[in-house]
Amino acid sequence: MSTTSVGRSRTRDAHAGRRGGARLPLVKVAQPGRRASRVPFALVILLLLAAALLTLLLLNTMLAQDAFVLYRLQQQSATLADSEQQLQESVTQAEAPSALASQAAGLGMVPGGDPLFLRVPDGTVLGDPKAARVAVPPAITIRTPTPQPSSSASPSPSPSPSPSPSMSPSASSSTQGRVGPSPTPSARGASAPARARKSPPATSRATHRANPGTQPAPQSPRPQHVTPTGRPT
Amino acid sequence: MLVLLLAVLGVRLVQLQGLDGAAYAQRAELQRRQARTLPASRGAIVDRNGNPLALSVETRTVFADPTEIPPRTALPLAQALSPLLNVPQSDLLSQLTRTDTRYAILARGIDPGVAQRTLQVLRANGLTGIGTQIQSRRFYPGGGLAATLLGFPPTVQTTGPATGGAGLELSANRLLAGRDGKVTAEFGAGGREIPAGEHAGQAPVPGSTVQLTLDRDIQWAAQEAIAAQVKAVKAKGGTAIVQDIRTGELLAVATAPTFDPNAPVRPAMAVSGNPAVAETYEPGSVNKVITVAGALQDRRVTPDTPFRVPWELHVGDRTFHDAEVHRVERLTTAGVLAKSSNVGTIQIGERLGKNRLYDFLRAFGFGADTGVGIPGESRGILPPPQQWSGSQEHTIAFGQGIGVTALQMASVYATVANGGIRVAPTLIKATVSADGKATPRAQPAPRRVIDAGVALQVRDMLEAVTSDEGTAPAARIAGYRVAGKTGTAQIPNPRCHCYRGGGYTAxxxxxxxxxxxxxxxxxxxxxxxxxxxxxxxxAPVFHRIMSFALKSEAIAPTGTTPPTVRLLAP
Incomplete structure (x- = not known):
C-alpha cells in the first residue's frame, strides 16, 4: 500500500515539475521501525534459549538428585523389607504347630482327650468327660447345637447338667456295634440294660473268639504251608 | 615454543576426539551399561487356611575378590570377618589368599542385615575386595511339617535346565518359580542407575502361591501320632492320611520317619518320594471290604447270608485259615467282615467270581493313579484276572497278593463312606498368582462305584468292627459312632519268596x-x-488323630444309636 501511494506522489511531483519547472529533489523515504524491531526479537530468542538451557540444566540436576534419592529410598526399602522378612520368619516359626505345642507344654498344658460337646439348651454333655492325662480339666468344646431330631437318643442317660466323670462313661460305647434285637423302644437311651440285651449267641461267641489281642494268636497254630494266611485282624 | 606446545596439544586432541573417539566412547559405555538379571521371587506353599508351609527368604552370599586384597590386609580382614560371618578364620584366610580366582565365596545364606553390617564395618576400616550377592533360600516354618510331601525345590543352574528337587516343590515348580526378568541400563558408581540413560528390559514375573488342602494343625497332630507309634512299636515306617470325605480333600498326609528340610544336608529319604503314594504293600484284611461290597452290589449275598466258617479251608492244594483257631461258626456276611474271617471272605469271593472282583478292585481305584499330583506315585500291583494264579483268586479276596498304596486304600473307604460315590483325593486347592488372582484347581468328577443302599449296608458292617465283638474296639471314640476296618497283612520275604519272616503291615x-x-x-x-x-x-493311632481332627473341624457327635447288625447266622 505504501509503495502505491509513493508512486502516486512521485507522478504528481513529476507533473508539478513539468508544469512549474521547479525540480524537487527525490527523497528516499525511510521505513521507520524495521531495523529497530529486530533487536528485541533477538533478545527474546536469546532469553528463551538461556531459559531453556537453564531449565534443562535444572531438570537434569533434579533428575540426578532424584536418582540419588531414589537409590537411597530403594536401599531403605530393601533394608526394611529385609527386617520385615526376618520378623515374619520368626513369627511363622513361632506360630508353627510344633512350636506352639512345646510352648504349651512349657506352661504345663497337656493335650485334651476325646472331644466333648456341651449342648447349650439342655446342658447335655456329648462324649465321655475324662480328665486329660495330667491333672488338668479336659478341654470342652462349646458349640451351639444343630437342631437334633431326637435329643432322647443322646448317650447320657439323664439330663444331668453336671459333666461329672461318674456319669456312665460306658453309656455311648455300650450302644456301639451290635446291641442285639432291641425289644422295647422304651429302653432306648438307658445305658445299663444295653449290655444285658445282647443276644445269647453273641456272648457265647465272645468266649472263643474274643479280641485278637487276648490270645498270643499268630504262633499258636503253626502254619504248615507257605500260602498267605492273611492274619485277620 | 608456545606454538609448538599448542601444535602438540592440537594433534593429541584430534587423535583423542577424532581418531580414537568412537573406541573410547564405546569403552565408557561398556563400563556404564550392564545387563542384570532380576530374579523372580519363588511362590509360597500354604495350607488350606493360608498358613505358610514353605517360604522363600532373601539371603546374601559374601564373596571376595582376592586380587583386590593386598597380602598384608588378608589376615586382619579374616579376623574382622570371622565373628560376623560365623566362619572359622583359617577357612576365610585360605579363601582370601587364593590366586586362581577373582570370585572366592566366603559364606552363603547370610542374613541380609548381617551382610550389610559387615560391609559397613569393612568400609569404615577402608578394606575393599569384599562383595555380596542376593540369593534366595527356601524356609519351612514348620520344620519337618509335611516335609516328605513338600520335598525341596530343584537347583537352578546358570546354564541348562534345573536339576534335582523332590515332592511338590518339584512337581509344582513351574507354578512356583515364576520367570526371571532382566534389565539393561547404565549404572554409575555405587550401582546407581543413571537417569535418562538407556533402559531396556522386562520385569520379573513372581511365582504363584500354591494353596494345599492340608490343615496345618491336623497335619501336625497326625505326624506326631504316627511318629510316636512308629517309635513305640519299632516299626520301619508309617503313614497317616486324613481326608474330607465329601470333597476328597486331603487334610493331612503324614509319614514317619520324616526329616528337617531346613537342615543344610538332606537325607536320602528326601528324594525317595512320599511313602503314602510311593510305597505299595499288600493291604490284608482292609481289602475285604471290596469283596463284600462287590458281592452285595452284584446281589450274590445279603448282609444276613449265612456262611459256615471253619477255622481252616482247603482249596485245591492250598490251605487257608483264620488267625485264631476256632470251632466251626455260622457267620453272616456282616459277621465275616466284622470279625475279619479269611475263610468266610474266600467263600464270599467265590460267589462274586474273580472277573467281577477284578472289576470292583479297578472301580475302587486300584491299579491306577489317584491323580493327586504327588510325584513318585505308584499305581500299585494289580494284574488282570487272566494272570492270577489259582490261589491268588482267594488271597486277593482277603487282601494278599496285590499291592496298593495307602492313599488308594484310604480312597476305598472314603468311597464307601460317601454313599458309594468315589471322589478322587485332591491335595492342591488353588493357585494364587502374585497379583492375587486365585485359580481353583479343577475338581475331579465324582463317579458312582456301588449303590447308595449297598454303601449303607457296608457302613453298618464296618461300624460293628469297632464294637466289643469286632476287631478294633480301640478305635472307638466316646460319644461318636465310628466305622472302620483293621488290616494285618503279611509282607513277602524276598529271601524265601514266602511270607515267613517278612514281617507285617498293621x-x-x-x-x-x-x-x-x-x-x-x-x-x-x-x-x-x-x-x-x-x-x-x-487303631489307637486312628483314635488319637480322629479325636484331634473332630475337635479341630468342630464336628459334633450325631447322637444317634448304632443299628442292629447281625453277625451270627441263626
Whole structure:
C-alpha cells in the first residue's frame, strides 16, 4: 500500500515539475521501525534459549538428585523389607504347630482327650468327660447345637447338667456295634440294660473268639504251608 | 615454543576426539551399561487356611575378590570377618589368599542385615575386595511339617535346565518359580542407575502361591501320632492320611520317619518320594471290604447270608485259615467282615467270581493313579484276572497278593463312606498368582462305584468292627459312632519268596461319624516289631488323630444309636 501511494506522489511531483519547472529533489523515504524491531526479537530468542538451557540444566540436576534419592529410598526399602522378612520368619516359626505345642507344654498344658460337646439348651454333655492325662480339666468344646431330631437318643442317660466323670462313661460305647434285637423302644437311651440285651449267641461267641489281642494268636497254630494266611485282624 | 606446545596439544586432541573417539566412547559405555538379571521371587506353599508351609527368604552370599586384597590386609580382614560371618578364620584366610580366582565365596545364606553390617564395618576400616550377592533360600516354618510331601525345590543352574528337587516343590515348580526378568541400563558408581540413560528390559514375573488342602494343625497332630507309634512299636515306617470325605480333600498326609528340610544336608529319604503314594504293600484284611461290597452290589449275598466258617479251608492244594483257631461258626456276611474271617471272605469271593472282583478292585481305584499330583506315585500291583494264579483268586479276596498304596486304600473307604460315590483325593486347592488372582484347581468328577443302599449296608458292617465283638474296639471314640476296618497283612520275604519272616503291615482305616461320615483317617504301620495286629497298633493311632481332627473341624457327635447288625447266622 505504501509503495502505491509513493508512486502516486512521485507522478504528481513529476507533473508539478513539468508544469512549474521547479525540480524537487527525490527523497528516499525511510521505513521507520524495521531495523529497530529486530533487536528485541533477538533478545527474546536469546532469553528463551538461556531459559531453556537453564531449565534443562535444572531438570537434569533434579533428575540426578532424584536418582540419588531414589537409590537411597530403594536401599531403605530393601533394608526394611529385609527386617520385615526376618520378623515374619520368626513369627511363622513361632506360630508353627510344633512350636506352639512345646510352648504349651512349657506352661504345663497337656493335650485334651476325646472331644466333648456341651449342648447349650439342655446342658447335655456329648462324649465321655475324662480328665486329660495330667491333672488338668479336659478341654470342652462349646458349640451351639444343630437342631437334633431326637435329643432322647443322646448317650447320657439323664439330663444331668453336671459333666461329672461318674456319669456312665460306658453309656455311648455300650450302644456301639451290635446291641442285639432291641425289644422295647422304651429302653432306648438307658445305658445299663444295653449290655444285658445282647443276644445269647453273641456272648457265647465272645468266649472263643474274643479280641485278637487276648490270645498270643499268630504262633499258636503253626502254619504248615507257605500260602498267605492273611492274619485277620 | 608456545606454538609448538599448542601444535602438540592440537594433534593429541584430534587423535583423542577424532581418531580414537568412537573406541573410547564405546569403552565408557561398556563400563556404564550392564545387563542384570532380576530374579523372580519363588511362590509360597500354604495350607488350606493360608498358613505358610514353605517360604522363600532373601539371603546374601559374601564373596571376595582376592586380587583386590593386598597380602598384608588378608589376615586382619579374616579376623574382622570371622565373628560376623560365623566362619572359622583359617577357612576365610585360605579363601582370601587364593590366586586362581577373582570370585572366592566366603559364606552363603547370610542374613541380609548381617551382610550389610559387615560391609559397613569393612568400609569404615577402608578394606575393599569384599562383595555380596542376593540369593534366595527356601524356609519351612514348620520344620519337618509335611516335609516328605513338600520335598525341596530343584537347583537352578546358570546354564541348562534345573536339576534335582523332590515332592511338590518339584512337581509344582513351574507354578512356583515364576520367570526371571532382566534389565539393561547404565549404572554409575555405587550401582546407581543413571537417569535418562538407556533402559531396556522386562520385569520379573513372581511365582504363584500354591494353596494345599492340608490343615496345618491336623497335619501336625497326625505326624506326631504316627511318629510316636512308629517309635513305640519299632516299626520301619508309617503313614497317616486324613481326608474330607465329601470333597476328597486331603487334610493331612503324614509319614514317619520324616526329616528337617531346613537342615543344610538332606537325607536320602528326601528324594525317595512320599511313602503314602510311593510305597505299595499288600493291604490284608482292609481289602475285604471290596469283596463284600462287590458281592452285595452284584446281589450274590445279603448282609444276613449265612456262611459256615471253619477255622481252616482247603482249596485245591492250598490251605487257608483264620488267625485264631476256632470251632466251626455260622457267620453272616456282616459277621465275616466284622470279625475279619479269611475263610468266610474266600467263600464270599467265590460267589462274586474273580472277573467281577477284578472289576470292583479297578472301580475302587486300584491299579491306577489317584491323580493327586504327588510325584513318585505308584499305581500299585494289580494284574488282570487272566494272570492270577489259582490261589491268588482267594488271597486277593482277603487282601494278599496285590499291592496298593495307602492313599488308594484310604480312597476305598472314603468311597464307601460317601454313599458309594468315589471322589478322587485332591491335595492342591488353588493357585494364587502374585497379583492375587486365585485359580481353583479343577475338581475331579465324582463317579458312582456301588449303590447308595449297598454303601449303607457296608457302613453298618464296618461300624460293628469297632464294637466289643469286632476287631478294633480301640478305635472307638466316646460319644461318636465310628466305622472302620483293621488290616494285618503279611509282607513277602524276598529271601524265601514266602511270607515267613517278612514281617507285617498293621493298618486301620475308618471314618466318623458313622451315620454322617465327614472325616476319614487311615493309619498304616510297616514292619512293627512289638506286636502286629492292626486293631492293637493302628487303631489307637486312628483314635488319637480322629479325636484331634473332630475337635479341630468342630464336628459334633450325631447322637444317634448304632443299628442292629447281625453277625451270627441263626
Amino acid at each position: 493298618s486301620f482305616v475308618g471314618f466318623a461319624p458313622a451315620d454322617n461320615p465327614q472325616l476319614l483317617v487311615s493309619v498304616v504301620l510297616q514292619r512293627p516289631v512289638n506286636g502286629h495286629f492292626g486293631g492293637h497298633l493302628a
